Amino acid sequence: MDTEADPGQAREAQWLRLTAGGDRSAFEQLFRAYEHRLYRYVLGLVRDPRTAEEVTGDVLLEVWRSAARFRGHSRVSTWVFGIAHHKAVDALRRSAPAHVEIGELAQRPDAARGPEETALAGSDRRAIAAALDELTPEHRAVLELTFLNGYSQAEIAATVRCPINTVKTRVFYAKQQLRRILERRGVRSEMP
Amino acid sequence: MNHDTIIELLPWYVNGTLAPHERAAVESELASCPRCAAELEELKRLHETLHQMDADAPGPSEMLFARTLARIDQRRAGQKPESALRRWWNGLPALGRAAAFMPVALVIAFILVTRYAAHPVREVPLKGVTVMQTPVSESETVAQNGVQPAPAAAPLAKTIAGAPAPSRGGEISPTIVADRYSVNKPVMEAAAPPALASRLRAERPQLIRTGSISLIVPDVERAIGQLSAIAQTQFGDVVSLTDETPSQPGVRHTAGLQLSVPADRFDQSLSSIAKLGAVSSRTIGAENVSDQIVDAQARLRNLRRTETDMLRILDRAGKIPDVLEVTQQIASVREQIEQLDGQLQSLQHRVAYSTISIYIQDEKPIAAVEPSTGTQLNDAWQAAQRNVRAFSIALASRVLGFLAFAPYWVPATLLVFLIGYRLSRRSS
Numbered sequence: 001m002d003t004e005a006d007p008g009q010a011r012e013a014q015w016l017r018l019t020a021g022g023d024r025s026a027f028e029q030l031f032r033a034y035e036h037r038l039y040r041y042v043l044g045l046v047r048d049p050r051t052a053e054e055v056t057g058d059v060l061l062e063v064w065r066s067a068a069r070f071r072g073h074s075r076v077s078t079w080v081f082g083i084a085h086h087k088a089v090d091a092l093r094r095s096a097p098a099h100v101e102i103g104e105l106a107q108r109p110d111a112a113r114g115p116e117e118t119a120l121a122g123s124d125r126r127a128i129a130a131a132l133d134e135l136t137p138e139h140r141a142v143l144e145l146t147f148l149n150g151y152s153q154a155e156i157a158a159t160v161r162c163p164i165n166t167v168k169t170r171v172f173y174a175k176q177q178l179r180r181i182l183e184r185r186g187v188r189s190e191m192p
Numbered sequence: 193m194n195h196d197t198i199i200e201l202l203p204w205y206v207n208g209t210l211a212p213h214e215r216a217a218v219e220s221e222l223a224s225c226p227r228c229a230a231e232l233e234e235l236k237r238l239h240e241t242l243h244q245m246d247a248d249a250p251g252p253s254e255m256l257f258a259r260t261l262a263r264i265d266q267r268r269a270g271q272k273p274e275s276a277l278r279r280w281w282n283g284l285p286a287l288g289r290a291a292a293f294m295p296v297a298l299v300i301a302f303i304l305v306t307r308y309a310a311h312p313v314r315e316v317p318l319k320g321v322t323v324m325q326t327p328v329s330e331s332e333t334v335a336q337n338g339v340q341p342a343p344a345a346a347p348l349a350k351t352i353a354g355a356p357a358p359s360r361g362g363e364i365s366p367t368i369v370a371d372r373y374s375v376n377k378p379v380m381e382a383a384a385p386p387a388l389a390s391r392l393r394a395e396r397p398q399l400i401r402t403g404s405i406s407l408i409v410p411d412v413e414r415a416i417g418q419l420s421a422i423a424q425t426q427f428g429d430v431v432s433l434t435d436e437t438p439s440q441p442g443v444r445h446t447a448g449l450q451l452s453v454p455a456d457r458f459d460q461s462l463s464s465i466a467k468l469g470a471v472s473s474r475t476i477g478a479e480n481v482s483d484q485i486v487d488a489q490a491r492l493r494n495l496r497r498t499e500t501d502m503l504r505i506l507d508r509a510g511k512i513p514d515v516l517e518v519t520q521q522i523a524s525v526r527e528q529i530e531q532l533d534g535q536l537q538s539l540q541h542r543v544a545y546s547t548i549s550i551y552i553q554d555e556k557p558i559a560a561v562e563p564s565t566g567t568q569l570n571d572a573w574q575a576a577q578r579n580v581r582a583f584s585i586a587l588a589s590r591v592l593g594f595l596a597f598a599p600y601w602v603p604a605t606l607l608v609f610l611i612g613y614r615l616s617r618r619s620s
Contacts, residue, residue, distance in 0.1 A: 024261070024475050028404075031257050039252040053252045057260050064264060128241045147239040148246055152209035168200045175203075175238070 012076040020067035027067075030076075031060055037149075038084050044144055045088040045137040046095070055091050059084045074158060081149065082159045085141060092137055131181040139174035146171060193217045198228055206235045255434060255448035258551035262406045262446075265472040398485050399478040400542045401458050404549040409469035412445045412554050418468055419449055419550060426461045428453030431547070438558055445554040450547060458546040465550060481539050488536040495529045 012033065018026030038059055043052035062083050070079055132140060145156045157164045198221040204210050205218045221228050409415040416435065423430050431450040438445060453461045466474070499522060506518045
């Protein structure tokens with residue numbers, strides 16, 4: 001990906017370079033540009049506002065400390081979100097040691113559509129939002145990175161540190177899971 | 193590509209990051225496959241919902257930045273600081289590190305060559321302008337003041353460059369002076385025509401100024417009181433306050449405040465705040481909203497004119513459908529005017545009032561309270577009593593336990609005695 005194509009990206013890379021040199025006002029610019037996005041992403045994963053804020057602070061502190069290690073091979077955003085994902089997963093592990101990671105299922109599910117397949121299209125926003133909160137952190141993360149951050153498959157793979165095929169299956173399962181949750185709650189056409 | 197592969201690609205078709213050949217494949221499948229089209233609709237809905245949720249979600253606390261700065265400072269104070277040079281060095285790839293020795297060699301060679309070639313000229317006299325010897329780069333200015341250079345400096349430099357100022361025999365043209373050297377300010381203002389000075393004042397950029405400062409103070413409680421007093425004397429307000437008094441010893445008492453002060457008292461407030469304790473970090477930022485304000489004002493003027501015109505049309509309109517249509521249009525214009533007016537006022541308020549975030553922490557962690565001698569003796573007596581009681585209970589429980597096992601040890605002891613007695617009789 002061409003990192004200098006977008007003026008916004010070039011500006012962020014410049015802030016990061018200045019931050020690496022200890023420039024606090026550049027760090028503040030970077031901080032302000034990311035704090036809200038990071039906080040929401042982390043909150044989606046850890047679900048606890050206090051922990052989310054703590055992790056967001058940790059992430060931005062790490063950005064300050066490791067700014068010099070950014071090589072410019074990726075977008076600043078992918079790099080920062082990579083740190084955030086890693087820290088959020090760490091925080092989740094610490095808070096729930098017994099948390100079982102949802103492994104990828106061995107085989108692809110049957111591609112035939114069940115009755116639940118229509119649940120997503122016919123549900124209102126609030127219902128979808130509530131169902132998103134029930135997803136596992138792994139599933140929620142890939143959906144947010146795809147639709148909110150607008151990342152490509154390769155960028156998501158780099159952020160969550162897994163192979164591209166895993167990214168594809170995770171998004172696929174995340175959608176399926178979402179439909180099942182909506183179906184279970186009996187949410188049907190409530191379009192305003 | 194088959195149907196399943198296409199289905200898997202759809203999320204990235206929605207976010208627009210597919211490669212052109214993948215996009216083409218998806219589009220051709222979408223045209224022929226109603227299932228794929230339905231799936232696309234669902235994904236679009238999900239995309240929209242996530243964006244809506246994101247827009248509605250709350251953000252982190254206002255104090256997060258100040259807290260992070262304080263953590264950076266604590267880390268620095270706690271460990272050997274990593275120098276900028278070291279950070280740069282760590283960030284280099286292996287080849288880069290090797291290449292880094294090249295400039296060092298060049299610098300040494302340069303010093304050796306130039307050692308004997310002296311530069312006698314130290315000052316360049318120029319008509320009416322004193323040139324300072326040290327060039328000040330833009331980044332240095334930022335580092336010294338912590339503020340981005342005001343955009344007003346740029347038009348000033350241009351005007352001087354454009355003004356007829358003959359450089360009579362001077363080696364440096366005024367353009368270079370304005371660009372590369374800092375110039376004594378009074379001289380510069382004297383050189384500028386009075387009309388220019390007033391125009392510059394009128395065109396002063398509309399800045400939203402924000403500052404954040406971290407302080408280490410002797411007493412947080414008192415500092416909070418002093419900060420409220422500063423807010424009052426500067427005609428400002430305390431907008432938010434979070435006071436975190438730790439419950440266990442060894443942790444520092446911290447508090448975060450936000451003050452809103454009139455913009456012209458910003459610097460004054462900041463310097464009085466800095467006097468309350470040792471400043472561990474300070475950042476000042478400014479956002480230029482001149483364009484936004486001018487734009488909003490122009491749009492507002494246009495909308496008001498449109499409204500007046502429409503009211504005139506309304507006066508002339510005879511038929512009811514016409515009247516209704518014009519009324520509807522006027523309502524919509526009015527709504528836009530009010531919205532824009534609100535935005536403009538909010539911007540102007542933020543320009544007029546600056547926000548200062550302050551993070552304070554106690555210089556010493558909370559100490560455990562030293563009890564009096566009487567209390568200590570009393571505690572010791574009570575502890576001793578507790579110990580005696582515990583010991584007695586333990587002893588009694590062991591004795592009782594021993595007694596409980598009597599059915600085993602009484603016959604065994606009797607048996608031993610009996611055997612001993614028999615043996616002693618036989619031997620005698």
